[in-house]
Every structure is written in structure tokens, then in C-alpha cells.
Amino acid sequence: xxxxxxxNGGDNRARLIALYGTMCRIRxxxxxxxxxxKAGEIPGPLHVSIGQEGVAAGVCTNLRRDDRITSNHRxxxxxxxxxxxxxxxxxxxxxxxxxxxxGKGGSMHIADFSVGMLGANGVVAxxxxxxxxxxxxLKLLGRDSIVACFFGDGAINRGPFLxxxxxxxxxxxxxxxxxxxxGVAAFTAxxxxxxxxxxxxxxxxxxVPCLSVDGNDxxxxxxxxxxxxxxxxxxxxxxxxxxxxxxITGHTSTDPAAWRDPAAVAAAKEAEPIGRxxxxxxxxxxxxxxxxxIEGEARAEMSQAREAALSAPWPDPAIAWEDVxxxxxxxxx
Amino acid sequence: xxxxxxxxxxxxxxxxEMRRDPTVWVLGEDVARGGLFGQYRGFxxxxxxxxxxxTPISESxxxxxxxxxxxxxxxxxxxxxxxxxxxxxxxxxxNQVAKVRYMFGGQAKxxxxxxxxHGIWRNSAAQHSQTLESWFTHIPGVVxxxxxxxxxxxxxxxxxxxxxxxxxxxxxxxxxxxxxxVPEVIDPIPFGRARHARQGRDLxxxxxxxxxxxxxxxxxxxxxxxxxxxxxxxxxxxPWDEEAVAASLGRTGRLLVAHxxxxxxxxxGEIVARMVERxxxxxxxxxxxxxxxxxxxxxxxxxxxxxxxDVAKVVAAAxxxxxx
Numbered sequence: 001x002x003x004x005x006x007x008n009g010g011d012n013r014a015r016l017i018a019l020y021g022t023m024c025r026i027r028x029x030x031x032x033x034x035x036x037x038k039a040g041e042i043p044g045p046l047h048v049s050i051g052q053e054g055v056a057a058g059v060c061t062n063l064r065r066d067d068r069i070t071s072n073h074r075x076x077x078x079x080x081x082x083x084x085x086x087x088x089x090x091x092x093x094x095x096x097x098x099x100x101x102x103g104k105g106g107s108m109h110i111a112d113f114s115v116g117m118l119g120a121n122g123v124v125a126x127x128x129x130x131x132x133x134x135x136x137x138l139k140l141l142g143r144d145s146i147v148a149c150f151f152g153d154g155a156i157n158r159g160p161f162l163x164x165x166x167x168x169x170x171x172x173x174x175x176x177x178x179x180x181x182x183g184v185a186a187f188t189a190x191x192x193x194x195x196x197x198x199x200x201x202x203x204x205x206x207x208v209p210c211l212s213v214d215g216n217d218x219x220x221x222x223x224x225x226x227x228x229x230x231x232x233x234x235x236x237x238x239x240x241x242x243x244x245x246x247x248i249t250g251h252t253s254t255d256p257a258a259w260r261d262p263a264a265v266a267a268a269k270e271a272e273p274i275g276r277x278x279x280x281x282x283x284x285x286x287x288x289x290x291x292x293x294i295e296g297e298a299r300a301e302m303s304q305a306r307e308a309a310l311s312a313p314w315p316d317p318a319i320a321w322e323d324v325x326x327x328x329x330x331x332x333x
Numbered sequence: 334x335x336x337x338x339x340x341x342x343x344x345x346x347x348x349x350e351m352r353r354d355p356t357v358w359v360l361g362e363d364v365a366r367g368g369l370f371g372q373y374r375g376f377x378x379x380x381x382x383x384x385x386x387x388t389p390i391s392e393s394x395x396x397x398x399x400x401x402x403x404x405x406x407x408x409x410x411x412x413x414x415x416x417x418x419x420x421x422x423x424x425x426x427x428n429q430v431a432k433v434r435y436m437f438g439g440q441a442k443x444x445x446x447x448x449x450x451h452g453i454w455r456n457s458a459a460q461h462s463q464t465l466e467s468w469f470t471h472i473p474g475v476v477x478x479x480x481x482x483x484x485x486x487x488x489x490x491x492x493x494x495x496x497x498x499x500x501x502x503x504x505x506x507x508x509x510x511x512x513x514x515v516p517e518v519i520d521p522i523p524f525g526r527a528r529h530a531r532q533g534r535d536l537x538x539x540x541x542x543x544x545x546x547x548x549x550x551x552x553x554x555x556x557x558x559x560x561x562x563x564x565x566x567x568x569x570x571x572p573w574d575e576e577a578v579a580a581s582l583g584r585t586g587r588l589l590v591a592h593x594x595x596x597x598x599x600x601x602g603e604i605v606a607r608m609v610e611r612x613x614x615x616x617x618x619x620x621x622x623x624x625x626x627x628x629x630x631x632x633x634x635x636x637x638x639x640x641x642x643d644v645a646k647v648v649a650a651a652x653x654x655x656x657x
Binding site (some may be wrong): 118140 | 356386394403407438473572
């Protein structure tokens with residue numbers, strides 16, 4: 001088994017700084033989007049992953065451009081970490097013509113096939129069969145790419161979770177299942193609606209080896225993902241990464257999640273992944289100004305993307321009729 | 334031209350396309366054993382287990398996995414075994430397969446064929462005999478194919494496999510033993526073109542799928558009674574051949590739609606509505622529909638017979654229509 005990249009010395013420092021940069025960009029993107037949503041610039045529902053950035057960053061740093069991912073309704077971070085273009089993402093949230101999906105998908109359906117991002121999904125567990133099938137297709141075509149499949153702890157109570165893991169084992173498919181366990185399924189504590197000990201036990205029962213990791217420790221996520229990805233690339237079949245994390249914000253941008261214990265929320269904010277990695281890097285002697293520079297660049301990038309999206313053209317209503325189907329497409333009128 | 338059964342025609346079409354294109358493959362329950370109806374007989378020996386994949390009874394994965402495999406550039410034939418089981422894969426079909434191309438602004442190419450042997454299957458009762466093709470015409474993003482003859486099944490399946498659109502292919506399972514001629518090289522039959530099954534001047538009968546042979550038999554009986562029916566087998570319901578129906582109706586002035594599905598909410602209602610929109614409320618002399626009553630398909634033979642559209646019901650409806 002490959003042990004993955006070394007996490008010692010200068011290479012390690014650069015890798016941690018890259019992780020830090022990815023997380024800062026995700027955070028800045030989502031904070032900017034939240035502000036834009038509050039200002040009425042972004043229509044529709046918006047699910048942000050503030051506090052969960054360590055999982056997206058730590059997993060995707062182990063993926064190649066020709067690897068694929070599927071995501072869920074809380075997918076901005078996965079898309080950004082996989083390399084999706086920011087302007088296309090921001091314009092998509094704004095419903096503008098230059099969005100990755102031409103303004104037809106919005107936040108919940110972000111996709112950027114050019115970087116292997118096969119789509120966020122508005123249905124919990126909806127991405128699991130697609131990810132597994134993509135891996136089967138890649139195998140049939142003789143490619144050596146793998147597929148990472150992001151889903152939340154709420155998804156493990158849906159049938160496609162069982163079907164997908166079973167299937168991936170049967171056909172020994174190159175899939176990394178990533179369960180981002182933030183402990184809450186929409187507004188309900190997952191533990192209160194889940195029998196048994198949870199995702200790892202279910203996964204192991206189906207023969208999918210797992211690693212559990214503190215998802216708020218991006219370096220630990222990176223290290224675990226790197227081990228699992230190496231095994232998958234070596235042809236060992238599917239693996240599952242269980243990453244515990246915390247959704248600092250509500251289910252949607254308009255949900256204050258006021259039912260939560262304020263002490264728990266405060267504790268979670270102390271443990272959030274960007275602050276954690278910042279503290280580590282500072283302790284290792286990285287100058288605060290250097291990290292501030294990364295943070296500032298991320299905020300500036302996203303702020304510019306917001307400005308650009310706000311002045312970007314709306315889609316021509318005529319394109320509402322396009323991209324439906326070739327045979328039997330209806331004509332615009 | 335070879336004389337073959339309808340199910341053999343379908344087998345030959347899939348065989349031809351899998352030989353032509355190595356990205357075409359099949360997934361579904363028992364397909365490596367030849368499929369429930371023998372529609373994939375011999376495929377395992379020729380194509381191996383990576384291209385004829387017998388799967389667990391996991392409809393969500395069968396449908397969603399086929400979609401995922403299409404998104405990376407393969408052309409899966411998704412075999413649902415019996416139509417009624419697609420209900421276990423409705424999220425994957427309706428929310429995913431039918432939507433990805435549009436939701437992602439044209440980035441996705443969900444080039445799948447979903448084969449669903451449907452229709453009343455003698456004494457198989459309510460969960461193995463449904464005829465719900467009308468539902469799927471209501472979902473943007475998909476083609477709905479409902480062939481009734483060996484040649485049409487073969488030609489439409491070739492089109493379906495080559496199409497970049499998701500094609501919902503309703504194999505008429507009760508007609509699998511019906512024989513007909515199929516050419517050595519099976520050419521694609523375009524979607525949206527009706528087959529003009531019989532020429533007549535007295536009324537237009539529009540039909541598809543399992544009811545086609547019975548409507549044709551009814552046409553012959555009506556002719557003996559001096560009524561000449563113009564019979565159109567639509568072959569696909571989306572797109573459907575509105576022009577052919579309108580042209581026929583222009584000649585006959587009388588419209589009978591006959592399908593095996595429940596009449597209420599059936600696609601016959603859409604056909605009638607479109608013709609009224611085109612021709613105006615006074616544009617036809619008479620209109621009627623034949624289909625199942627809004628009752629589940631029962632098990633016992635006399636019960637099934639009581640509800641099932643058949644030759645006698647089509648003849649009676651046609652005779653009543655021309656008298657009006």
C-alpha cells in the first residue's frame with residue numbers, strides 16, 4: 001500500500017499552505033454569497049458549508065483533474081476544491097448567462113464538467129448512484145481516473161447509500177465515498193433518526209474499508225484521503241472516508257438554526273478548520289502577514305466575482321427552451 | 334429479410350449496435366443470463382461480463398449507475414426487467430436522468446436507453462401489467478418510444494442506442510412472440526414518425542404498443558362491415574407525429590384513440606386536445622377513446638378480460654363513432 005505524499009518538511013509546509021488557501025477561498029466564496037443573498041442579489045435557496053471546508057479541501061487535493069466528483073446540495077466547497085471556475089460559479093448563483101449552467105441550475109445544481117465536477121444534487125443521496133456508475137463507466141473505458149462521492153450523514157438512511165456501496169464492492173470500482181458527518185440532517189439531529197452506530201459500521205458491514213477522521217483538521221483529512229486514494233488507484237476497490245465536522249450556519253441561508261445549544265455552536269466555532277490550520281501554521285513559524293495575504297486575496301477574488309456577477313448579463317429568455325433534448329425539443333414562443 | 338419474433342428483433346438490434354460501438358453496454362438483473370425474455374441471449378459469450386452486467390436487485394443503482402456511466406462517455410442500455418420496477422428508480426429517472434442536461438446548462442449528455450417491458454402480461458396482476466407511458470410524456474428531457482412490431486422495435490432500438498437523448502423504450506412484452514420481418518442490416522427509424530398501418534376514409538384510429546395488432550384486426554373486421562378505418566401506429570409518444578394525425582383527421586373527420594393504458598390521463602387525451610386546438614371545437618365530427626377503466630389490472634382471467642381493451646371494444650367504439 002502506498003503511504004501517499006510525505007507530510008514532513010518543506011513539501012508538507014507547501015501542502016498545508018495550499019490547503020489553507022483552498023479553505024479560505026471556499027469560506028470567502030460562501031460568505032460573499034451569503035452577503036449577496038441577504039442583499040437580494042442571489043435568488044432562491046442557498047446552502048453553505050461554512051465550517052466544513054476542511055473536508056472538501058483535504059479530499060480534493062488528492063484528486064487529479066481527470067478524476068470526477070459528485071456532490072450534494074451543499075456543494076460549493078467541493079466544486080471550488082475540484083477546481084471549478086469561480087466566475088462561472090458566482091454567475092450561476094446569481095442566475096446569469098455566464099454561469100457554468102447558463103443560469104439553469106443555480107447553487108443546488110452547480111456542475112463544471114471541464115474539471116470533472118459532475119454536479120451538485122438537490123436530492124439527498126442522489127449523487128451516490130451517479131458516482132458509482134461514473135466509476136463503472138471509467139473502468140469500462142479503461143481509464144485510470146477515480147470518483148469521489150461527497151454526501152452527508154443524512155444520506156446514509158436512504159436506499160441509494162446501501163445500493164451504491166454494495167454495487168461498488170461487487171464490481172470493485174474506484175470510488176472514494178466521503179461522508180461529511182456534520183451531525184444534522186436538515187433540522188434533525190442525525191443520531192436521533194439513525195439506528196446503530198452509524199456510517200462506519202454500515203460501510204464495514206458491506207465490505208468497504210473506512211477511515212474516520214476529524215474533518216475539521218484539514219491536514220488529517222488530506223492524510224487519510226491520500227491513503228485511501230492510493231489504495232483505490234492501486235485497484236483495491238471502494239473506500240469510505242468518514243469525516244466529522246460541524247455546520248456552523250443553518251440548513252439554508254435563511255435558517256438561523258436557533259434551536260441549537262449556543263455552547264455547542266461556540267465550541268464548534270473554536271474548532272473550525274480554518275482557525276485550526278491557521279494556529280498550526282503560525283506555531284510552525286509561518287508569518288501572520290503571509291496568512292493574512294492568503295485570506296485577503298481570497299476575499300478580494302470573491303468580492304470581484306460578486307461585482308462581476310452583479311453586472312453580468314441575464315440569460316436571454318430564449319435559452320430557457322434550449323438544452324432539453326434533441327428529439328422532440330419544443331420551440332420557443 | 335428474416336422472419337423473427339419481436340423479442341428476437343430487439344435482440345438483433347442491440348447485438349448490431351454493441352458490435353458497432355464498444356461504448357454500448359447493458360446493465361440490469363439477469364442480463365448476463367440472457368435477460369428475463371431472452372433479449373440478451375448470447376451476449377455474455379460475445380461481449381464478456383464487463384459489457385453485459387448482471388446486477389443486484391437495486392433499481393436506484395441500475396438507473397443512477399447507468400446515468401453516471403453515460404456522464405463519462407459510455408452508452409448504457411438500462412434494463413429494468415419489468416416496467417413496474419422502474420417505480421423503485423423514480424428519483425434517478427425523473428430528477429436525475431431527465432434533468433441533468435438542462436440543469437447543467439448542456440454540459441451533460443445522458444445518452445441512456447431505459448428498456449421497460451410494459452403492458453398487460455397475461456394474469457400477472459397489478460404490479461406486473463401496468464401501462465403508464467403517459468406519465469413519462471409529461472417529463473421534459475426524455476424520448477418515449479412505444480413500438481409494436483418486430484421491425485419497428487428493431488429500428489427504434491437502434492435509434493435509441495445512437496441517440497444522445499435519454500430514451501424510455503417501452504418493450505411491448507405481451508407482443509414478444511409476435512413475428513415479422515427484420516432486415517439483415519437494421520437501419521434506425523426516426524422518432525416522431527407514425528406508421529400508417531391501414532388506409533381508410535371513414536375514421537382515424539390512433540394507437541400504439543400492445544394494442545396495435547388488435548386495432549389492425551379490428552380494422553379488417555370493420556372493413557368487412559363497410560367501415561374503412563385509417564390506422565396510425567404512433568411508434569413514439571414523445572415526439573409524436575401530430576402532422577400525420579392531423580392529416581388523417583382532415584380526410585376522415587372522426588378520431589378514435591385506442592390504447593391499453595387507463596383512459597383517464599392517458600396520452601389519448603393529449604392527442605384529442607391537440608387536434609381540438611389545431612382544428613377548432615367544430616373541426617371534428619366525432620371523437621372517442623378506448624382504454625382500460627381506471628381500475629388496477631386484476632389477476633383472474635375473466636376479471637382481466639373484462640377490463641382489457643380488445644378487438645371487440647375497438648370495433649364497437651369505431652361503429653358508434655361513424656354513426657355519430
